[in-house]
Amino acid sequence: MNCKVVISGIGHISSLGRTSEQIDNSLEKMRSGVIAFAIDLDGIDPVQVPICPSEFDASKLLAPSKVPMDRNTAMALDVAMQASNQANLHLGDLDLERVGVFWGSGMGGAHTFDQTCYALYAKHKRIRPTNIVTVMPNAPSAEIALWLKARGMCLTFACACASSSVAMGEALYAIRSGRIDLALVGGSESMLSSGVIASWSAMRVLAQINDKAEAACKPFDAFRTGFALGEGAAAFVLESERHALKRGVKPLALLSGYATNSDGSHFTHPNVDGQVKAMRLALEDAGLTPKDIGYINAHGTATVTGDLVEAASISKVFGEMSVPVGSTKGLHGHLLGAGGALEFSIAIRALEKKRLPGSANLDTPDPSIHLNLIPRDGLQVESLRHVMSNSFAFGGTNAVLIGSSY
Amino acid sequence: MKNTFTILSELLVSDFGVDPSIIHPKVAVSQLGLDSLTLMEFVFAAEDAFSLRIPQEKMDPTQSGLTLEAICDVIDTIKK
Numbered sequence: 001m002n003c004k005v006v007i008s009g010i011g012h013i014s015s016l017g018r019t020s021e022q023i024d025n026s027l028e029k030m031r032s033g034v035i036a037f038a039i040d041l042d043g044i045d046p047v048q049v050p051i052c053p054s055e056f057d058a059s060k061l062l063a064p065s066k067v068p069m070d071r072n073t074a075m076a077l078d079v080a081m082q083a084s085n086q087a088n089l090h091l092g093d094l095d096l097e098r099v100g101v102f103w104g105s106g107m108g109g110a111h112t113f114d115q116t117c118y119a120l121y122a123k124h125k126r127i128r129p130t131n132i133v134t135v136m137p138n139a140p141s142a143e144i145a146l147w148l149k150a151r152g153m154c155l156t157f158a159c160a161c162a163s164s165s166v167a168m169g170e171a172l173y174a175i176r177s178g179r180i181d182l183a184l185v186g187g188s189e190s191m192l193s194s195g196v197i198a199s200w201s202a203m204r205v206l207a208q209i210n211d212k213a214e215a216a217c218k219p220f221d222a223f224r225t226g227f228a229l230g231e232g233a234a235a236f237v238l239e240s241e242r243h244a245l246k247r248g249v250k251p252l253a254l255l256s257g258y259a260t261n262s263d264g265s266h267f268t269h270p271n272v273d274g275q276v277k278a279m280r281l282a283l284e285d286a287g288l289t290p291k292d293i294g295y296i297n298a299h300g301t302a303t304v305t306g307d308l309v310e311a312a313s314i315s316k317v318f319g320e321m322s323v324p325v326g327s328t329k330g331l332h333g334h335l336l337g338a339g340g341a342l343e344f345s346i347a348i349r350a351l352e353k354k355r356l357p358g359s360a361n362l363d364t365p366d367p368s369i370h371l372n373l374i375p376r377d378g379l380q381v382e383s384l385r386h387v388m389s390n391s392f393a394f395g396g397t398n399a400v401l402i403g404s405s406y
Numbered sequence: 407m408k409n410t411f412t413i414l415s416e417l418l419v420s421d422f423g424v425d426p427s428i429i430h431p432k433v434a435v436s437q438l439g440l441d442s443l444t445l446m447e448f449v450f451a452a453e454d455a456f457s458l459r460i461p462q463e464k465m466d467p468t469q470s471g472l473t474l475e476a477i478c479d480v481i482d483t484i485k486k
Binding site for chain 2: 062065066067068128129130133
């Protein structure tokens with residue numbers, strides 16, 4: 001069995017908004033979610049770093065398990081509910097043995113863990129009895145599965161920045177293989193806690209704030225210095241085309257291709273050969289050629305090396321100055337494990353609206369990058385049929401998703 | 407000033423999603439839909455709410471038949 005897999009619902013939480021319309025509007029008007037955060041901790045030189053918090057009140061959600069939720073888990077549950085609403089899921093009508101949950105998160109309950117350690121070591125406060133199950137990386141998928149009462153597989157993927165893309169791709173395989181009919185998939189990340197932010201800052205991958213925080217993250221620009229640390233989540237309802245049509249649901253788009261591989265070369269340094277192979281395998285999986293792709297939402301973290309390597313990889317697969325390429329991280333920041341899911345949702349929205357989001361903060365395109373970078377104003381492309389979203393992670397995991405019009 | 411039972415009842419509803427209609431002094435906490443882990447979390451939250459600690463020998467949250475009234479009595483005794 002090798003069926004088509006459709007997207008029938010999407011939900012998101014991001015610094016650009018909660019709904020597709022809000023995110024469209026922020027991307028169109030270049031309204032950035034980036035703000036400056038002052039790291040002010042003993043033992044660390046004070047510094048301001050860019051972060052992208054999302055407006056989200058985690059206290060309004062009660063966990064199906066009744067265990068206190070990390071902010072990451074609450075976000076996951078919220079977007080899963082949003083996606084299910086859009087997909088018009090009626091749990092009583094589903095064969096729950098054939099419903100799965102596939103979730104990605106790079107740092108799991110880092111927010112709670114960081115704050116618990118601070119409270120314990122610095123304030124000598126006791127630890128909650130449920131702390132372990134609150135911070136465990138599979139808490140989001142477990143809460144979603146409890147809420148859905150899903151009894152198919154419930155899996156969590158932790159592959160750094162590729163986590164949610166891998167989760168979505170593996171769900172695609174599970175549905176195609178006939179093991180399940182429907183999956184709630186996506187990713188969430190919330191680690192804007194001082195100790196975690198300071199850890200990322202120590203790695204020197206966060207953008208320098210020279211003037212305004214919102215201008216700090218500059219993907220593919222000659223003067224890029226890194227990314228803004230984001231938080232948020234995105235969820236999709238994926239199901240076999242047959243299952244969606246039987247339920248009487250109009251698919252939003254197809255998840256038509258996926259590939260993942262490992263560079264096998266370095267812990268953190270990206271690799272052209274690995275990325276090229278991943279993009280080619282995804283194209284092959286979707287039965288497409290490079291010329292079919294009308295938009296790439298690049299990984300585009302705005303690190304000096306990351307953008308250079310990804311540009312070389314895209315040029316090798318698609319040719320120089322060919323397919324329109326953009327990174328939306330300049331506005332919503334880097335959501336790490338949730339980045340792939342949020343960016344794929346933006347790519348799917350581009351497919352629906354035939355509108356490619358513009359490149360924020362791209363003032364001086366890097367002359368050594370030979371990509372057809374989307375201008376700041378965006379592009380209207382009426383012929384758009386297929387889009388690609390790249391996620392290239394620390395640890396060497398590459399994941400590429402392809403979406404197509406239904 | 408709210409009494410102990412009222413404060414615990416509000417906590418059960420707001421933080422643990424317990425149906426208010428099943429909450430009464432004689433109900434066993436195990437019948438409120440909380441498992442052993444969430445019962446411990448409930449006792450932890452109750453201790454925070456009253457700024458006190460319940461010694462383990464005074465109360466075992468997993469003890470069968472432990473009622474809300476019994477928890478209220480333990481808290482009220484410690485409060486004195």
